[in-house]
Amino acid sequence: MYISEKAILNTVRLDNGRVWERGELNKRSWPAITIDILEAAVNPVNKMRIMYRANLNFEQFNRYFSDLLIKGFIEEINGLNGRVMYRTTERGRELLAILGKAQELVAAPGR
Numbered sequence: 717m718y719i720s721e722k723a724i725l726n727t728v729r730l731d732n733g734r735v736w737e738r739g740e741l742n743k744r745s746w747p748a749i750t751i752d753i754l755e756a757a758v759n760p761v762n763k764m765r766i767m768y769r770a771n772l773n774f775e776q777f778n779r780y781f782s783d784l785l786i787k788g789f790i791e792e793i794n795g796l797n798g799r800v801m802y803r804t805t806e807r808g809r810e811l812l813a814i815l816g817k818a819q820e821l822v823a824a825p826g827r
């Protein structure tokens with residue numbers, strides 16, 4: 717099978733192991749982005765780390781992150797040296813489980 721050089725250059729492997737075509741990077745759904753943010757914050761981390769792990773630009777990140785924070789899916793905590801850190805709440809973990817299950821159901825072949 718022949719794979720063109722252009723196809724190789726337009727493929728991106730993200731830190732979380734997913735492989736995306738460049739044209740698909742801007743087409744992630746709300747559930748997919750929310751899952752990425754909540755997974756990135758399972759352990760206490762700063763905003764920048766969450767943004768990078770979720771592979772979002774600053775504007776996209778702020779839009780989604782502030783919504784999750786206001787709705788109680790992510791909480792602000794005091795980390796070492798008084799630094800502000802964020803982590804997924806129990807409510808956020810429930811949402812993560814629900815969204816993960818929904819993606820499995822949608823991706824599963826029909827019965």
